[in-house]
Amino acid sequence: MNNLFIAATASSPEVDFRFDEHRLSLKGEAYPEHAAAFWGDIIAALRDYLERRDAAQPITVQVSLAYFNSSSTKMLFALFGALNEKARAGTPVTLDWFHDADDDTMFEFGQELHEDFPALTFRSQVIEE
């Protein structure tokens, strides 16, 4: 299936889902006008990819979001929920959660994800200055 690449804009992150390499990445700031529509399309592509493959090839997810708005938070939860399901079904999924050293909000959101989606191998990563 085709990879998914969406270039960053001022209010939406770069989405670089290399399905052929099993590497997914989100980078930038996320406050799209219609969060449900923006993330909905991305989650649909992700689900499609997850359904098509059954090999035990590990998936790596790198998330480096400097900011996301309140309406993006739930959509992110849905996205990681889909990955967690896949991990529970036996595909190793690693989530690298990048945050600035002094960004408590982003660090804590990572902890929420870690708690809710225990099947993911969660790695909290501090962004080096």
Add this chain to the structure above:
Amino acid sequence: MNDPRAMEARATNTTNDDMNTRNCEHLQSFCQCAEQRDVIFYYVGYFSQSIIAAMADAVKLRVEYVGAASPTRRKLFSSFIEMAQNIVHYSADHYPNSDRAEHEIRHGSVCICTVGDRFYLHCANPIQEDNAQRLREKLEHLRTLTNDEIRREYKETLRSDTPEESKGAGLGLLTMARDASEPLEFEFGPSSRPGNVMFCLKATI
């Protein structure tokens, strides 16, 4: 200089100069007034997604320039975006043709002030009178919560179904309450628009 047309032209110029001086004074006194009231950013007008993105840049530069610490800058930015997007989604004052457009455009205002190491974010927009009561109850409830309770409610809301009346995740006010160092303040005032009240919200960072 006996040419009457030249005289007339000069007279017109003089009048324009006077007017320019007065306009300039007008703007200067406006800016001085804003400065005396510790305003570092102010906007009143139409809000759309692209206007918000441009303002977001301006706000980032401004709060960095005034020397806010980076955790404060992040909280300010977060609350600013929540307020501005609330205006785009919920202000009762639509730009006339925005109903037909893909992108909504609605009227409101935002203001950022700073005193000492505190920042105050204000926003105002008209809302339908019918929606005021529900909003009041929500905000009054938030004001009774401790920081721990706000975090707990945030976590619960994050994992629950989105309320019907919300265009986002129903997390906007909770996010602002979480980022603020004092309870959110609010007020409903009279609006010149029939059936509307003016909703004002203040967050202290």
